[in-house]
Amino acid sequence: MGNRQKDTELTAALAKNTLDEIPRAKANASKIVGLVKHSGRIDGYQLSNGSTVSKEEGVRMAKNGEIKGVGVAHRGETEYLKSIPDDSENNNLGSLPSVSG
Template sequence: MMQEKNADLSRLPMLAMEYIPTPNENAKKIVALVKEQGRISGYELEDGQILNKEEAVALAKQDGIRGVGVATRNGSEYLKSLPDESDGNNLGNLPSMTPDEM
């Protein structure tokens, strides 16, 4: 019985996602976060493009962003790192900038 619970717990990060993209061949990686007053307001992609949260969620749903899924909290959609073997590519570990630095 206990092993069943542990197996279920290991799947929780994926179960929390509403949408898990299958990245297309042109999908980009997120390389930095844009933060305003400590909260994520956007994302910088590897090609230098900056998207606000809504644009990034829409692009992820079109399979245009690698390594993220779409989750919902309090009725708002947001991007969440897909679990893998590396912590370095988690959104929370990426560099961040403010709109003033862009």
């Protein structure tokens, strides 16, 4: 295994350690395709099924396996969603477009 692959795996492992929970997604789970922002802060998520949910609802849905590709983290008392680290930058939440909610 090359050093580059080891570095990538170490980075992914460290990033996963920042997640409080990585829920198991159901087969019919939606993906997050857009971020609802107000004043630069994420307030909600647009899902692949066309619906838009609040940040709190998104966390609840992810915990119930209804959103795939994300884990739950927290800052202070506030829970939020983060992408599960992998080799692709394209599916990171921060790379998604902003949408109106």
